[in-house]
Amino acid sequence: MSDAVSHPLWALPPVDDPELGEAVETAVGVFRELQEALATAGATDPAVWSTVGALLGDARDLLAAYAVQEEERVVGRWPEVPGRSQALVPPVFIDQRDLDSVRGRVTFGNFYLGRNDAVHGGTLPLVFDEVLGFLANEGRSPARTAYLHVDYRAITPVGVELVLTGRIEREEGRKRFVRGELWHGDTLTAELTGLFIALRPGQA
DSSP states (O other), X not given: OOSOOOOOTTXXXXXXXXXXXXXXHHXXXXXXHHHHHXXXXXXOOHHHHHHHHHHHHHHHHHHHTTOOOGGGOOTTOOTTSTXXXXXXXXXXXXXXXXXXXXXXXXXXXXGGEEETXXXXXXXXHHHHHHHHHHHHHXXXXXXXXXXXXXXXXXXXXXXXXXXXXXXXXXXXXXXXXXXXXXXXXXXXXXXXXXXXXXOOTTOO
16 A cells, blocks of 8 residues: 555645645655754854754745745645655654554654653654544544543654554544554554544534
């Protein structure tokens, strides 16, 4: 199966322009690399940081000139690539997916470091919500996150490939109960239970 994750029904539709998609994905990929370089940098020369600030300021000013409303934006609207071409969540490579379950791989770079080679705990609900949110909307009416409960079972390491699984446990009316697990080899590092609520007509 493709690495792509189909977009949920409530999300903005994909942009139908492959050339633009490739350019956006390249830019976002460089931005992710910048995040990693920033997180691991040990430069002590103030001039280095001044230069970095100036370069980033130029990029900011270039993009700021094209600011538009949400419906017209392009970042995050490429479901055919892992991470949707947005830099908030590390890309999850999907190996298996159906209407009720998903299995994929994710690697957290040092940008997501908490301390002592462990992934920052707040990052895990973010990744679970990204993947299980897609699953809760796959082939169903639009839904939103009601709650996520994460149990941290072991250290989630930075810089190694992890396996993420998720499934729809049951549906009760508008309620969609989900469960997710994150594995480092044979070690369960985190598990999640959550609830997504289907929107009423007219809700967004």
